[in-house]
Amino acid sequence: MPGVSARGLSLEERRQLAVNLTRVLSLYRSILDAYIIEFFTDNLWGTLPCSWQEALDGLNPPQLATLLLGMPGEGEVVRYRSVWPLTLLALKSTAYALAFTRTPGFQTPSEFPENPSQSSRLPAPFRKHVRPKKQHEIRRLGEGHLSRFMSLGLGLKVKSIEGDQRLVERAQHLDQELLQTLKKEEKRNPQVVHIPSRCSPHHVVRWVDPRTLCEELLLPLENSPQGEARLLLTGLHACGDLSVTMLRHFSCCPEVVALASVGCCYMKLSDPGGYPLSQWVAALPGYELSYRLREGACHALEEYAERLQKAGPGLRTHCYRAALEMVIRRAQPELRRPGVQGIPRVHELKIEEYVQRGLQRVGLDPQLPLNLAALQAHQAQENRVVAFFSLALLLAPLVETLILLDRLLYLQEQGFHSELLPIFSPELSPRNLVLVATKRPLGQAFSVLETEDS
Numbered sequence: 001m002p003g004v005s006a007r008g009l010s011l012e013e014r015r016q017l018a019v020n021l022t023r024v025l026s027l028y029r030s031i032l033d034a035y036i037i038e039f040f041t042d043n044l045w046g047t048l049p050c051s052w053q054e055a056l057d058g059l060n061p062p063q064l065a066t067l068l069l070g071m072p073g074e075g076e077v078v079r080y081r082s083v084w085p086l087t088l089l090a091l092k093s094t095a096y097a098l099a100f101t102r103t104p105g106f107q108t109p110s111e112f113p114e115n116p117s118q119s120s121r122l123p124a125p126f127r128k129h130v131r132p133k134k135q136h137e138i139r140r141l142g143e144g145h146l147s148r149f150m151s152l153g154l155g156l157k158v159k160s161i162e163g164d165q166r167l168v169e170r171a172q173h174l175d176q177e178l179l180q181t182l183k184k185e186e187k188r189n190p191q192v193v194h195i196p197s198r199c200s201p202h203h204v205v206r207w208v209d210p211r212t213l214c215e216e217l218l219l220p221l222e223n224s225p226q227g228e229a230r231l232l233l234t235g236l237h238a239c240g241d242l243s244v245t246m247l248r249h250f251s252c253c254p255e256v257v258a259l260a261s262v263g264c265c266y267m268k269l270s271d272p273g274g275y276p277l278s279q280w281v282a283a284l285p286g287y288e289l290s291y292r293l294r295e296g297a298c299h300a301l302e303e304y305a306e307r308l309q310k311a312g313p314g315l316r317t318h319c320y321r322a323a324l325e326m327v328i329r330r331a332q333p334e335l336r337r338p339g340v341q342g343i344p345r346v347h348e349l350k351i352e353e354y355v356q357r358g359l360q361r362v363g364l365d366p367q368l369p370l371n372l373a374a375l376q377a378h379q380a381q382e383n384r385v386v387a388f389f390s391l392a393l394l395l396a397p398l399v400e401t402l403i404l405l406d407r408l409l410y411l412q413e414q415g416f417h418s419e420l421l422p423i424f425s426p427e428l429s430p431r432n433l434v435l436v437a438t439k440r441p442l443g444q445a446f447s448v449l450e451t452e453d454s
Contacts, residue, residue: 278413
C-alpha cells in the first residue's frame with residue numbers, strides 16, 4: 001500500500017501532516033467509530049452516502065481488495081465496473097496519501113522458502129519455541145525471545161523486564177535450554193557457532209508504572225564510571241502504555257542514549273496520559289481518538305486484503321455476529337455488544353445454528369424462537385458487511401499514523417532526533433513501524449535493556 005515516508009520529514013511537514021490527519025479523521029469518524037457487529041442494529045449501511053452504496057453494493061471480496069483497498073492479486077488488472085463518486089475516490093486517495101508507508105525498503109528472497117514455520121535467516125536453535133511471526137521480527141530488529149537472541153545470539157548484555165513471575169520462570173527455563181543446545185553445537189562446530197562472550201539475559205520481575213520512572217530499569221548490568229553508563233532501550237511490540245513509558249524514560253534519563261520501539265495495542269493507551277504526548281497534537285481540533293478508533297488501528301490490513309482475495313467462507317463471521325446482535329437486542333435490549341466466546345468452525349454452520357450457539361454463550365436461551373426469514377435476509381447482505389468493514393480498514397492506518405506521528409513530535413519537542421521506519425514485512429507483522437531515537441552518536445559498546453510484550 002502506498003503512503004508517505006516518515007523519514008526526512010521536517011518539523012513543519014510533520015506538523016502539517018498532523019493537521020491533515022485530524023481533519024480527515026473528523027470527516028470520517030462515524031465509519032471508524034462504528035462497531036461492525038452493530039451493522040444491522042444501527043443500520044450502518046444506511047449511514048453511507050447513497051452514491052457510495054451504489055458503487056460498493058454487489059462487489060465481491062476480491063473486487064473490494066483490488067478496487068477499495070488497492071491491493072490487487074498478482075498480475076491482476078484493475079478495472080472499475082462503474083464510475084465511482086468523486087467523494088469515494090477522494091477518500092481512497094487521501095487514505096493512501098496520508099498514512100505512513102508500511103512497505104519496508106528491503107527486497108529479499110523468501111524467508112520461509114521450504115518450511116513456513118522455519119525462518120532460513122535464524123539459526124535453528126533460536127527457532128525453537130518461536131512462532132514464524134516472531135522469528136521474522138527478532139531477526140529483522142536484530143536486537144522472552146528477543147532478549148534471548150540479543151544475549152545468546154549476539155553476545156550483548158541484556159536486562160529483560162516482565163511483570164508476570166510465571167513468564168519470567170518460563171523464559172529462564174528456555175534460556176537454559178537454548179544455552180545447553182548452543183554449547184553442544186559449539187563443541188561440534190566451534191568455528192561457526194562460537195561467540196566470545198555468552199550469558200543469559202538478566203530477567204527482572206517488575207511492573208513498569210507509566211506514571212513514574214523505574215529505577216530498576218536504569219540500573220546498568222555492569223559497573224561503569226559515574227555518568228558513563230550508556231543504555232539502549234528496546235521494545236518489540238511493547239503493549240499500550242509501555243511504549244509511552246519507554247519514550248518518557250528515554251526523555252528523562254541521561255543513561256538512556258538510544259531507543260528502538262515497536263508499539264502495539266493502541267486501545268490500551270491511558271486516556272489521558274498515553275495520547276496525545278506532543279503539545280502540537282494536543283492543541284489541534286479533532287485530535288481525540290476514542291477507544292474504538294485506537295482498536296481499529298491494530299487491525300491487519302494486508303492480512304485482511306489477502307483474505308478478501310481468497311474469498312473464503314470465513315469472511316461471513318462478521319455478518320453472522322451482526323445478525324446475532326439483532327437477536328440479542330430483541331431478547332434483552334439492555335445487553336449490548338456482549339463478548340461471545342469463539343465459536344469453532346463458524347463457516348461450516350448455518351446462520352441459525354451460529355445464532356443458537358451464540359445465545360447460549362451470552363447466557364440466553366438457545367431455544368428462543370428465531371425469525372429464519374430475517375436471518376436469511378441478513379445473510380444475503382454478507383458482502384455489504386464486508387464492504388463496510390473494508391472501508392473502516394482503509395482508514396485505520398491514518399489513526400496509527402497520527403498516534404506514531406504524535407510520538408515523533410513529542411520527542412522533537414524534547415530536542416531529540418527520531419525517525420520511523422517500516423522494519424518488518426506487514427504480511428507477517430502488521431505493527432511493523434519501529435521508532436528510533438538518539439541523543440548522541442553511538443560509537444561505543446553499550447548495555448542493552450529490553451521490554452517486551454510476551
